Amino acid sequence: MSRELLFHQAINEAIDLCMAKDPSVYIMGLGVPDPKGVFGSTLGLQQKYGDQRVMDMPASENAMTGVAIGSALVGMRPVITHQRIDFALLAMEQIVNQAANWHYMFGGQVRVPLVVRMIIGRGWGQGPQHAQSLQAWFAHVPGLKVVMPTTPYDAKGLLISSVEDDNPVIFLEHRWLYNIKADVTEGVYRVPIGKSRIVREGDDVTIVGTSLMTIEALRAAEMLMLESATAEVIDIRTLRPLDNALILESVRKTGRLIVADTGWKSVGFSSEVVARVAEEAFRDLKSPPIRVALPDCPVPTSPALSKHYYPRSIHILIAAREMLGLAGDGHVPESNFSVPLDVPDMSFTGPF
Amino acid sequence: MDAETLKYFYYQMLRIRRVEERIAALYPEQEMRCPVHLCIGQEAVAVGVCASLNNMDYVLSNHRSHGHYLAKGGDLKAMIAELYGKATGCCRGKGGSMHLIDLGTGFLGAAPIVGSTIAIALGAALASVMRGEDRVTVAFLGDGATEEGVFHESLNFAVLKNLPIVFVCENNMYSVYSPLAVRQPDSREIFELAKGHGMESHQGDGNTVTEVYEIAERSVSKARRGDGPTFLEFRTYRWREHCGPYYDNNLGYRPESEFMEWKNRCPVDLMRNRLLAENGLSYQDFEEMEHQLEVELEEAIVYAKMSLFPESQFLMDHVYAPSNLCEDSVS
Numbered sequence: 001m002s003r004e005l006l007f008h009q010a011i012n013e014a015i016d017l018c019m020a021k022d023p024s025v026y027i028m029g030l031g032v033p034d035p036k037g038v039f040g041s042t043l044g045l046q047q048k049y050g051d052q053r054v055m056d057m058p059a060s061e062n063a064m065t066g067v068a069i070g071s072a073l074v075g076m077r078p079v080i081t082h083q084r085i086d087f088a089l090l091a092m093e094q095i096v097n098q099a100a101n102w103h104y105m106f107g108g109q110v111r112v113p114l115v116v117r118m119i120i121g122r123g124w125g126q127g128p129q130h131a132q133s134l135q136a137w138f139a140h141v142p143g144l145k146v147v148m149p150t151t152p153y154d155a156k157g158l159l160i161s162s163v164e165d166d167n168p169v170i171f172l173e174h175r176w177l178y179n180i181k182a183d184v185t186e187g188v189y190r191v192p193i194g195k196s197r198i199v200r201e202g203d204d205v206t207i208v209g210t211s212l213m214t215i216e217a218l219r220a221a222e223m224l225m226l227e228s229a230t231a232e233v234i235d236i237r238t239l240r241p242l243d244n245a246l247i248l249e250s251v252r253k254t255g256r257l258i259v260a261d262t263g264w265k266s267v268g269f270s271s272e273v274v275a276r277v278a279e280e281a282f283r284d285l286k287s288p289p290i291r292v293a294l295p296d297c298p299v300p301t302s303p304a305l306s307k308h309y310y311p312r313s314i315h316i317l318i319a320a321r322e323m324l325g326l327a328g329d330g331h332v333p334e335s336n337f338s339v340p341l342d343v344p345d346m347s348f349t350g351p352f
Numbered sequence: 353m354d355a356e357t358l359k360y361f362y363y364q365m366l367r368i369r370r371v372e373e374r375i376a377a378l379y380p381e382q383e384m385r386c387p388v389h390l391c392i393g394q395e396a397v398a399v400g401v402c403a404s405l406n407n408m409d410y411v412l413s414n415h416r417s418h419g420h421y422l423a424k425g426g427d428l429k430a431m432i433a434e435l436y437g438k439a440t441g442c443c444r445g446k447g448g449s450m451h452l453i454d455l456g457t458g459f460l461g462a463a464p465i466v467g468s469t470i471a472i473a474l475g476a477a478l479a480s481v482m483r484g485e486d487r488v489t490v491a492f493l494g495d496g497a498t499e500e501g502v503f504h505e506s507l508n509f510a511v512l513k514n515l516p517i518v519f520v521c522e523n524n525m526y527s528v529y530s531p532l533a534v535r536q537p538d539s540r541e542i543f544e545l546a547k548g549h550g551m552e553s554h555q556g557d558g559n560t561v562t563e564v565y566e567i568a569e570r571s572v573s574k575a576r577r578g579d580g581p582t583f584l585e586f587r588t589y590r591w592r593e594h595c596g597p598y599y600d601n602n603l604g605y606r607p608e609s610e611f612m613e614w615k616n617r618c619p620v621d622l623m624r625n626r627l628l629a630e631n632g633l634s635y636q637d638f639e640e641m642e643h644q645l646e647v648e649l650e651e652a653i654v655y656a657k658m659s660l661f662p663e664s665q666f667l668m669d670h671v672y673a674p675s676n677l678c679e680d681s682v683s
Contacts, residue, residue, distance in 0.1 A: 026482065038569075050483060053482075057509075057510055058505065058509055058512065059416050060505035060506075060508065062471065062501065062508065063470075063471040063474065063502045063503060063505030063508075063509060064471075064505070064509070065470045065471070065502075066468065066469075066470070066471020066474065066475060066502065066506070067471055067472075067474050067475035067478055067506075067509065068475060069471075069472050069475055069481070070412075070471065070472035070473060070475020070476040070477075070478070071475040071479040071482070072475070073460060073461070073472070073475070073476065074410070074460070074475075074476050074479045074480075075479065076475075076479045093465060093468060093502070093673045094468065094471065094472075097465050097468065098463065098465075098468060098472065102461065103608065103672070103673050104445060104446060104670045104671055105446050105447045105451050105673075106443050106446070106447060106451065106453045106461060107441075107442075107443040107444030107445070107446045107447070107454060107670060108444070108669065108670035108673070109443075109455060110453070110455070110460075110461065111673045113673075134447050142671050143671055143672070145672070165675050166673035166674070166675050167672050167673050167675065182437060193675075196669055225586065241672075269422075327396075335442070
């Protein structure tokens, strides 16, 4: 059975099911049990599981990550949540030096089954320290797994897989996906970590998307159809370990690659995908790959500047036109500019 | 304390001393190819604290962890083999001196990022509470660690949750070459920091093993009763260089007189003198102990040297723990 759920409801249901199933699962984070419940994703859980398994915490991101690691070493399965990925940077020491390394550096004797949920903000003036998209930092580190779901279905299935995984998993949720509603199957199911998904089949160009950019890629594919070309859209879902095989197979078919990422272009995740394709499928490429990603400047605050900061479906479309030699008649679909660009949808009225 | 206990303390300290001295002697052969932070001069803290714990209890430690590992019951052969980078080492050659572990004895791990394992120890203590276990966790740290943010974050949380943990600070007064005086205000003692967090805190002589034991034992019992965390500061002294086998007083970062003062209060000799004077041990007893240690140590060195290095295909093992759901397709 399935029914429609919002993205944050799917997250909430995944945690709920994991906690019901396994008493070693506990969650913590600043504001986890508060009246807003991390944008709804943890609402009601403390009432159900008590304040020992659903904990608020001191504003001590680094030590609390160490606490999560220490408890995981002896068999607990903590899920720690940061309302912004930017706050989690205070915990980089524990995440990179400790969580990622313990299994390896102790010769496989200990495990760190830890999930770190981080929310990527955007718009409404979140600015330089509430809206960075730092997935490449984490995806750089062996020992971490990095997951970025796009749909509510995948959010639930991947979160269950992450909680059950015996490794530290960085689970990145884009704030703009929170109000997306889609079919979600009831009960426990798993979406495998390390597997990307073809969300739309096509023949002329492969568009690899991360998180929110997958939705922009789908919009671009829709527009491209009007110009008689088809795009194959891949929702990457897991950044590490990366599903090389699926990407390569698609590029070998289409001969063209666009990578649309929510992060910065330079030394970013999009660069990694392009590099792998260049190394392993260079002869299959009919045109140079294109990265559609953030320009190399910090996140601006003013809506006037944000408008020029975030690439959208139109930018992906323009990249595809360039590759395919389509004139496009300079036509820009109206929808790209008719809605405000600093809110995910019209129901969003701020402040964060 | 009875003579048997005192003799046990002495033997444990002497064992650590002889192990560290042998590492120092062999290090110039350049076969142990990892940094070593020897704890000669600080043995009493490791032995006194670990004697107050049982096998179930957890210990986490830092870069200078040989003494803690051995005092908690860590396997000597596996430790020496680890220093030699061998597949038989306690981390199978992937950790080295700075990453000792012996799960069978509750030595949960050591890591050399200053202050980092304090928080990890806290997590182990939290897990014990969540599961209703009877365990106590000890976090060993140095004076430098008390300057880290994670130290203060950890003390705050330990008090907040009344966790069964004992923070043991070995204050040897130097962070590499930087003395306390350039790092912390003269007007405030380290153990007073913990009081600021609302934690019971004590200071003791880290070169007198019986004093260390008595203070540690009270704190461990208190934690086991569910009466919360304690911070302990033990003043002690590292004889050799921060990292490596040699003495380095020639560098001039600490006065020779200070070194001699501490050396004259050698924790091993203090105990030996007491055993001779008050407990009727003879020189022959000490010789037997030395002989026994020599045999054990020689065996461990031979074991380590004879052991094989890890095979090259072992390089990519243990990046991830196996999981049915995950196929690592990273090339």
